[in-house]
Amino acid sequence: MAGGTARTRRRAAVGSLAALLVLAVPLSAAGSTVVKGAAAGTEDVTGAAWGVSSSPTSFTWDLIGGSQTATVANDGTVALTQISYTVMVSAGLGLTTFSLAVCSVAWSGGLCSGGAGTAIGGTYGINSVTTVASSVVPPVGGHVYLKATASGITVTSITMTLSLAVTGSNTPASTQLRSAVTTNQ
């Protein structure tokens, strides 16, 4: 009998609570309703990509100096103004200096359209790391051509390794891409 009474009270309490909720929800909703209007527009955007690569990236000389060539490709989708070259010459023995030159057409007989091409930096010594920049750049999808030269005699095998980098930045002084463009459409 006592258990039945408790059950009855519980049911009554639950019923009362449910009734309160039914009443409270619409009141609360009515009190907080704010009409909003929205408008949307869409715009498609694609970012450019930038980067260059050299093939090959290293040159090795054994005993005798001389020139070797490589091709630099613009792998990106945006015009460049400059490329940074980090030139690493390995340790070794020899009476040699190394140099790097670039040409916008393929080297022919050691010449760039009959000339010497454009020097990239100065000369590089054995066991050195130097970063220099060149403004001779390949167009998008195009190439420029490098010539690495060892002048003198190497006693041991010496390797020059190149690392090419291009930096894009919204800070004009830092970018190696074409100038920023403003489009009004």
Add this chain to the structure above:
Amino acid sequence: MRPTHVRSRGRRARTMLAGVFTLAVALFTAAAVYAGLTAQATGTEQVSSGTLNLTVGADAPSVGFSNFTGLMAPGDVDNVAVNLNNTGSLASAAGMTLWVAGSPVNALTNGSAAGEGLDVTITQCSVAWSAGGTCSGTATSILAQTAVSSMNSAGTAVALSNVPALAASTGQVAHLQVSLTLVGTEASTNGVSPSPTIQGLTTTLTYTFTEQQRAPVTTNQ
């Protein structure tokens, strides 16, 4: 002959039945009397609800929001001019918000490349923007340069400032220039871009402007 307690139960049942019958007759009679005393009065009141509509469209000669076919490099700016028009019958309150969603979500819009991605700046002109992106009237900043990654969901919508033309009465138009720029500094080495990167990505930006109704009005008439 039935036992005494059975006869007693039968009497109680007959008594209850008689009581119920008597009560039903009484209620029926009372209802009839009450119905006979009902009177009605009616009055009519016409009510119309207002509308709160906001539209966004091209602010000629600009093409408005569209497909930007160029490939954005860091520092590039794409300007479009749009009209934001309150076409409803209700004025809006100050406090318009904007959020910009990217689809697909990538480093252009989600901040995964720290400090890099697309930024939006909005300026209002008192007259239509020229084809060259200049304002011949009075220009007012609506949104300072803000990274899309910081407002790329409804929950992170940013409040626009200085939108008097839209906060006033209905039918008002705001001439907005929406400037999109790519921010970032990245070096690609030997043809390989860093990871994550903002390079070579495509996204569709959806700009959602939201206004709220003017403050509720109590009218006594």
